[in-house]
Amino acid sequence: MDTIKLLLEIAEHSGFYKKKELTTIHLSKKYQVSQQTISNQLRRLEKQELIFRSPSYSGTVVGLTAAGRGLLSEFKERIEKLTERSDTLVGKAFTGLGEGRFYTEKMPYKSQFVKKLGIKPYPGTLNLKVDPDEKMKFLQDATPIRVVGFKNENRTYGAISCHNIYITDMKDITDMKAALIIPERSHYSDDTVEVISAENLRYKLNLKDGNEVELKWSIKQN
């Protein structure tokens, strides 16, 4: 049986710092195992000094020990480290295949960029290589601004998820309003993002292929 899961169950019942009476039957129902299993497991956890137990007239009083609290805290911290949201994302400029111009010039897209993002896009997108893990952390919980697709006589054009951001050179000298654009049916992989802005980012930030830039949610956010 899963030590952490059971320990957490007990902590939620008894409180992290408190002790409280419980019955093996009650816990067994919540856990979908037999009463005997809970009884055995409680004694196992006690032996491991993760909890303390003492019999009471109608059950057992149970609470976490410092070691038990420590184990839960350790897990929390390890998971936190994995999932923490980043406020910045570093990307390395590279030259794409030129489809960027496509998004920024097609009228139905362009007008939505203006209306929804407040950006009248300079033709073309800035392509950035990023760490996929960092990209996920950066975008975690962010709600995209959705630019809807359309079709003309020849083909259909997919929707685009967008995010208002700021982009800076690594020296933090120039701070420019921009937007992350993520075509929902992307031709790029997880290690790539595209950025649009009202101005020529390559020129304004003085970028050559391989130079790094930093994306931020705002100049001072959260």
Added chain:
Amino acid sequence: MDTIKLLLEIAEHSGFYKKKELTTIHLSKKYQVSQQTISNQLRRLEKQELIFRSPSYSGTVVGLTAAGRGLLSEFKERIEKLTERSDTLVGKAFTGLGEGRFYTEKMPYKSQFVKKLGIKPYPGTLNLKVDPDEKMKFLQDATPIRVVGFKNENRTYGAISCHNIYITDMKDITDMKAALIIPERSHYSDDTVEVISAENLRYKLNLKDGNEVELKWSIKQN
């Protein structure tokens, strides 16, 4: 085998959002189990759709699924809820046995209160009943300012753990600098705290027994 623990191990190896090659032998050594066990467990986790696997030329590429990430996140949040630190603590005034005057009047204590806490204590302490769990959350990670004990011809006087705080009535009108004092060999239980201040708190906050007050770390902290 502990599902959460193994899943976390994999997440730390592969990254929360990434996939990465691993060998069952490598993980078995880290985990102190046999290679076969890891092999079986990986297949179990795959069956439960917590991870995905695909064979590679020198091992297996493994990553978490959305469900796997969700399970870890769920645990993190449940533990967070249990352990989150409180910035405020509500207490209910009650009349103690008068030993408070003892701490605030004994010269060796008094002089340390002035020097270490910046408080020339008004005689007596304000006794507050608090939720033991909330008390723990409030004091969690706080570093006490230690007022050392002493002895005279008759007896020894124990050390006191102190914390600089602010105390307010619940209407948040009056905000007063104060200190929590926790005798290290306390005669009070976990559901009690004592507060000292330069002024008469009962008078300044207009307190009668049973009235509630709020303790805070500072007027605007953390």
Added chain:
DNA sequence: ATTACTACGTTACGAGTAT
């Protein structure tokens, strides 16, 4: 090198039941 099969020993589980 790997992963994963079989075989076997050990541990964990649950029903019945003693306390």
Added chain:
DNA sequence: TATACTCGTAACGTAGTAA
């Protein structure tokens, strides 16, 4: 009521070894 025995069965872990 409760916890915790016994004991039959199921699941798990490991060594050897195949693929």
